[in-house]
Amino acid sequence: MRSIIEYLKEIFNGVLSLLRGMRVTAGYFFRPSEIVTQKYPNNRKDLVMFERFKGEVVMPHNESNEHKCTGCGICEINCPNGTIEVISKTIVTEDGKKKRAIDRHIYRLGMCTFCALCVKTCPSNALAFSQKFEHAVFDRASLIKQLNKPGSQLMKGVE
Amino acid sequence: MRFDFIASYVSAFTGPWWKFLYDFSLLTTPVHEWLNGSVSPFWTTVIEMVVVGVVFLLFYAVVGLFLVYAERKVCAFIQNRLGPNRIGPYGIFQTIADLVKLLFKEIIPIKNADSLLFNIAPYIVIIVNFMALAAIPYANGLHAIDFNIGIFYILAVSSMSVVGVLLAGWSSNSKYSLIGAMRSGAQIVSYELSIGLALITIVILSGTMQLSEIVEAQRTGWFIFKGHIPAIIAFIIYVISSTAEINRGPFDMAEAESELTAGYHTEYSGIKFAFFYLAEYINMFIVASIAATMFLGGWMPFHIGNLEGFNMVMDFIPPFIWYIGKTFFIIWIIMLFKWTFPRLRIDQLLTLEWKYLLPINLVNILVMSFLVLKGWHF
Numbered sequence: 279m280r281s282i283i284e285y286l287k288e289i290f291n292g293v294l295s296l297l298r299g300m301r302v303t304a305g306y307f308f309r310p311s312e313i314v315t316q317k318y319p320n321n322r323k324d325l326v327m328f329e330r331f332k333g334e335v336v337m338p339h340n341e342s343n344e345h346k347c348t349g350c351g352i353c354e355i356n357c358p359n360g361t362i363e364v365i366s367k368t369i370v371t372e373d374g375k376k377k378r379a380i381d382r383h384i385y386r387l388g389m390c391t392f393c394a395l396c397v398k399t400c401p402s403n404a405l406a407f408s409q410k411f412e413h414a415v416f417d418r419a420s421l422i423k424q425l426n427k428p429g430s431q432l433m434k435g436v437e
Numbered sequence: 438m439r440f441d442f443i444a445s446y447v448s449a450f451t452g453p454w455w456k457f458l459y460d461f462s463l464l465t466t467p468v469h470e471w472l473n474g475s476v477s478p479f480w481t482t483v484i485e486m487v488v489v490g491v492v493f494l495l496f497y498a499v500v501g502l503f504l505v506y507a508e509r510k511v512c513a514f515i516q517n518r519l520g521p522n523r524i525g526p527y528g529i530f531q532t533i534a535d536l537v538k539l540l541f542k543e544i545i546p547i548k549n550a551d552s553l554l555f556n557i558a559p560y561i562v563i564i565v566n567f568m569a570l571a572a573i574p575y576a577n578g579l580h581a582i583d584f585n586i587g588i589f590y591i592l593a594v595s596s597m598s599v600v601g602v603l604l605a606g607w608s609s610n611s612k613y614s615l616i617g618a619m620r621s622g623a624q625i626v627s628y629e630l631s632i633g634l635a636l637i638t639i640v641i642l643s644g645t646m647q648l649s650e651i652v653e654a655q656r657t658g659w660f661i662f663k664g665h666i667p668a669i670i671a672f673i674i675y676v677i678s679s680t681a682e683i684n685r686g687p688f689d690m691a692e693a694e695s696e697l698t699a700g701y702h703t704e705y706s707g708i709k710f711a712f713f714y715l716a717e718y719i720n721m722f723i724v725a726s727i728a729a730t731m732f733l734g735g736w737m738p739f740h741i742g743n744l745e746g747f748n749m750v751m752d753f754i755p756p757f758i759w760y761i762g763k764t765f766f767i768i769w770i771i772m773l774f775k776w777t778f779p780r781l782r783i784d785q786l787l788t789l790e791w792k793y794l795l796p797i798n799l800v801n802i803l804v805m806s807f808l809v810l811k812g813w814h815f
Contacts, residue, residue: 289793300773300774300777303777306516310514
């Protein structure tokens, strides 16, 4: 007798758990508003990427064309596949001291794996990720980018 | 004056032009009589058979293509995706594009394959499908063959598709195909038992195996309501075991992708693969329409006791719409099964059949016979 009750209980519990699973999937079926798919080329104009999305490495500049890069080269050392090349120069400051400054910050997008080691290890937070993801170009040379804008300077107070 | 068109609209619905939607014999009988009057009876039969055959061919293709599309959409919605949405509005022409692609694909001859059986196998599966489709009542008077043993005939015919599956697996000269076909055959044969017993429960209740009479008997109430709990249990068992019989998930071990690539149709390509693919979906349509006919009243509208107004509104919807709606509801449930549950192991499959479905089914038949004997059903 007890085994029969257990048999029936087993069936009941089994059916109940199956129905629970079907409730979840049927719930998704009847709520199409929760669909996450983006119709990408059609909604290109108003597509907003997530803040954490790693599109490409950029160097943010402020309004007076100043960046935070001191040219220390830590990003270049940390980059696992030689994507970044920092070309620095020596400048003379107002009080007559010699100081290292950045000449060109070369970023090779074609080699980048978006591991974010450069962004994470930068001591002065000079690098960041942009949300731009349409990287396709017709010429391989245009994948090599210079991150510091021409004529830009080191921001005041960043050492 | 302004409302004249409404009166003409109503008269159009009640007039003779729309009557055939509610009784198709109004459309078919005059044609039959006209043919009988113009040509000899032999040619009448030939012409009618050709017309019915062409209609079934078109129906087969349209339903198959639509079901492939529906499956992709249902699956997508369950997984929070959009599904096909590029070709045509909401992607409705996606499967037609797929079909055109499959038509153009090369049919690769298999080395050391038994070419006769290899080429015949897809057609066996399709012929079996057509034979089963012919006996299904689609609407009032829209019924190709009305056997007095209709449901028995459908069961007998649909179990023959396993021959095509086994031939395909054996003649492919591939271990994946062979194992897939063997699994598929074992599964179909063992779950046929449950399907048969679940349908016998309803045959006991209706007292006939003729499908048109089974539908007619549900005029006062669908069997799933008439037969109380035994009918509901039989319905659940039927849906589960028919899912297993058509080799769909979660019972799709015959084509477990990770183990057997694609099961018995691994070696097929091009349009022959498409035949198998379509046949699987039409099989799903057939089992769903049997479920709709036996349990949910076929093309019979939904009636509640003495609610005259409500019954009138329900009668206004054409029977074919009722039939299609019920069938697609069952198909939706079967699709929900596939995209909800993980695949069963072979021992779990056999446990489900022999330790649960079969004993429950036998007890259920006993209870149903008792109900019918005592006259406790509605």
